Amino acid sequence: MGLAGDVIDYRLLFRGAPTAFVVLDPELVIVEASDAYLAATARTRAELVGRPVFEAFPDNPTDPEAGGPAAWRASLHRVLRERVTDTMPIQRYDIPSVGGGFDTRYWAPVNAPMFGPGGELRYIVHRTEDVTEYVQARRDEDAPDDLWARTEQMESEVFARQRLQEQNRTLQTVVDSVDAVVVGCDPDGRPVLYNEPARALVGDRLEGLPAEGWGERLHLYTPEGCPMVGTDSPLMRVLRGEWVHGAEVIMRPPGAPRQVFRLHGRPVTGLPGLATVVTMHDVTVHRRVARFKECELEVSRIVARPGPVEDVLSQAMECVGSMTGWAAAEFWAVDDVAQVLRRTSGWVEPGREPLSDLPDPLLYGQALPGRAWQTKDAEWETSTQQAAGESLSRAALAIPVPSGSLVLGVIVCYSDTEEIPDDVRTAIQTGIAAHIGEMLERQRAERLAAELDRTRDEYIALVGHELRTPLTSIEAYAHFLLDEPDLPAEHQRMLHVMQRNATSLHTIVTKLLDVAGMRAGHLTLRPGPLDLTAVVHEAIDGITVDTAAVEVNAAPRVEIEGDAERLRQVVDELLTNALTWTDDDATVGVQVRADDRTAVLTVSNAGERISVEEHARLFEMFFRGRSAHHRGLPGAGLGLTLARVIVELHGGTLTAGQPEDPVTTMTVRLPVRQSPVPSVPR
Template sequence: MSGTQEPIDYRALFRSVPTPVVVLDRQLLIVDVNDAYQTATMRSREELVGRPILAAFPENPRDPSSPGVAKLAASLERVLRDRVTDVMELHQYDIPQAGGGFETRWWAPVSVPVLNAAGELTHIVHRAEDVTAYVRAQREDIPGEPEAQTRQREAEPFAHQALWEQRQTLQDLADSLDTVVIGCDTEGRPVVYNEAARTLIAGRLAGAPASRWPERLHLYAADGGPLPGTEVAVTRALRGEHVRDDMVVMRIPGTPPRSFRMHARPVTHRSGLAAVVAMNDVTALRRVAQLTECELEIAKLIAGGGDTDGVLARVVRLIGVMTGWDATEFWIVDEVAGVLRRSARWAADERDALRPPPGPLPAGRDAPGRAWQTNEPVWATGPDDGPRRAALAAPVSSGSNTLGVLVCYSDTPRAAGDTRTASLTGICAQLGGFLERRRAESLAAELDRTKDEYIALVGHELRTPLTSIQAYTEMLVDDPELSAEHREMLEVMHRNVAGLNAVVVTLLDVAGLRSGYLRLDRQPVNLADVVRAAADDARARAGERVTVAVNAPATAPVDGDPHRLRQVAGELVNNALTWAPDASTVGVTLHADAHATVLSVANTGRRIPEEERAQLFELFFRGSAARHHGVPGNGLGLTLVRAIVELHGGTISVSETGEPGETATVFTVRLPAGPALRHA
């Protein structure tokens, strides 16, 4: 026996295979045929090579209802699309004859994909077993044929048909499932799909090994982090591991994120199939769980306390992070100006979060304005917010009174009317109750304290005796025969009585304004003149210690009581002077638009403790810094300011910016814009 083996001539082997075989390229052009195929089809290799197979064997015009051509085309398309072997049922496919006309033939075809090293389909090997004799034998026996030969002749087509029926049943069963099912080869390349997999994958895994699945399908870990190709379920199955309930998130650009629970296991009993992967879409279940968890976290956040603005800022961030929105906002109803103003915003993209806030929104404009106007949730597509593709705006209400609007934005299309609407409505109900409780608690507590303190400390009968005492001490001080010791005692008495009288007058003003006994003398007022006058008085008192800078337009019309507004401006500037350090500047800013007139008074100095800010406007409240450093005052000025502002239909607030030691405290008064002043 020779030590060397003669090389195998594969072309000769192919052409000698006794079963009819044709090789097709990706365009279904005939590349080669073997001798058995030429004999079965009665066509030469020269007649067939280079022609489309469906053109080489067209339909029989005498039998246009025959499905043979259509079935063959569908089978080959499936092999091209899914890169899987396709076994066809026995079917009739007539063959053109050399002398004209067609000969009726029956075939048992099988088509097999040929893949290169990258998993790409290069050719299709199509075997077409001629079973015409078997079919005819079913209709009439062949005389003289031995029984054993007859059984053998019948066995192969029957087995082919049984195999096709079994495969078709399994395929139909798999296609009926909502679960994605994918069979893979030893490299993790998909070779078998069901209908759910074809719909989801849409060719993304063509020729891709297991390590490329996260990249091709945009798969991420459940927490949103990267998913290495070595840890994806199919890779683990190829290592022999049985994987269950592996949660992944699919983030295909331009589509909403979807959550899947992946299962995978190795396959060892079938050649060509090494692993099977199943993917269950649990997006809806995951969303419900996230929304429920979000509602619980918001309930904890609200119950934990803190200032209202801080709670709202944390709420919008929590909603965005936990429920998968790209941006969230809270718009507060500005009752003075009759518009919506954005008070809190969160965005997944930090650069987006730093965008300057938009202007006020009237009722009916954009998604927030429509939700406010209708007091109903509003879905919008393509809102005017940069690249946003969808928005859900839900009103935050207390009864029939809308307090604000919560808005969620998405960069991908979202389906209206799903569970997010119901959940966001529930969150808004929590926020509405929170805001209403904050307002009610503050008002009730303040009214109770005001009533008790007023009854205990102040009465109209005190004003007359105090005035008398003050007048008589002034007369006694003017007596020229009074000794120096007695004069000093009377001056102390006069100062104390004057201070006590001022407290009583302020208390009566506050009580009268809140109860309605004192009314405003409303008239057109140029608030700019009022503010400048208050600043001039402050400069006279401050001297060179502090600079008072005013930035105001020539006119700022409001409808109000000039005397009371002068009290507001004067008290705010005096308060700023009290706390401003030497050589600093108190800034007074006034501006107006079509909706409101805004007065801001700012000074640098000590930071106000967060827990004290909400109490600054309460009756007799004095902060810890004022008490510990002997700063004069009675805790009534800011209470009176708020009473006057609210009686004008306005609001007052305090905010701070900057670092400790360089804190800027800003008091802001907002009043409804008045009619334009007429100048003679």
């Protein structure tokens, strides 16, 4: 027995082992052999070491059907390719005899990989057993009893070997047929089993590498973007005996598109050398489609918010870039005057340099954005297609932003990894561009409408002021002439017509100026406490028709806060309008009521109903219905417009009843005057 401090001579142990071993390097050159192997093959170490294995053990040229060398070569290549142990069935492999020629031999071999400290495959160990006696005994019924006993033992071992080999082949066939990535690991987390998708995904990067190193080697990340390292990773949890189901893993190697996997793992018992099995399902496409849909929804929310176009576009580009996996995104707007594209907003992933050095502006058809503008269709560009100086990215997608047959701009997305043109991504990005196009068209329409309104109001104000001065003079001189004592009756009649028409025109001009001023925010109210019931009665008393045609139902007193003069204008307009349209034998109904918070004034008439088409336009400036024109009723279509503006300035509403109602009702709702809330004694 050796002492505890003795140094073990592993070379001596290997050479003296009672089992036949030969060690090969990855080039299939013999680097060492055990004494038992030398004895079994009748070779010396000097004859074998340093020689390619199939040069040392060539085919038997006298046996054209010899399949042993081919089977051995296939097994060794499987070990090199898949990094797994391969157990071969019994093989006939004749070896050169000492006196010349070949001796017939049968072998039961196993080939196993051996890995270095860094996980690289260093050697292949070929262990074999000479089973020639067993094979020959099965063919010779006169063999001695001791040979038969040995044969029965070998037969049992061979049966177990064949059964294991069949199970391994069946298992490998099953896992290779699975669409997911399947990797089996030993107790240290080193891979010992791969299927075809796993070999295609990781190649030889996990050779002999424990599970704690997978995250760094494969560039694995959590959904939050954190590197997947340490003992809390799903792989390490499986090795600790946990069952992991549906953990999301992101593979993001430099210079390649990221992939998303759903990882499932479980411990395995009862299989020597296999401790865990991990499967990874590629859900990249599903995640991408879901992410794109989320992005499209978020962009639709962004473009629906009010705000400057530049700010909205910047937010939309950030959303498009960050949510759909691009490294940068830009918006190029079409300059209608210069007929060029101009970069108006953009986003770059934090920590990255700009991925585009395109000139600004771009001409029609120039570079990727210009081509998308020209073709009015999505344009992809990969690194192999890029012209020198056009882009610093490795892939880009340009999507035109449409408005009917016009292109308002181009969205350009850049990637710093290789990308394959993707119909799903193109379709979603096109949908996003449509939302932005609708926003730009809406903004343009709103801007034009605002400019039109402002121009109209300015024109009305200008014309009104220019007309009011001469009208005032006409009214004053007509009044002065009417005071002449000897004026003929015919002249008096003409002056009265002149004065009446000038006053009517003056009223229209005043209404025009009021509407324009209120719309521009230049007209202020003079609010104060008032009684709405009193305002209504004053208005009724001031009408020039028979007051019996008006039926009043009003609360004794309704206190509100408002401009009495302006609210009197509202009541006058509603009463005049109702009396104009009511039938001769009908009455106009007026109601005034209030609750704790709201005062309500309604004016109703049972005259001609309002058509559905005209109902929606009642409060438009200058609108007059067909019946008004047909009956030759005076007016300019300003009264209801002005009345609504006055009510809204008081914080209230003015609405018309529905066209199908038997009675036409105008309803004014105003906030009542609130009494101070008494303090509560403590």
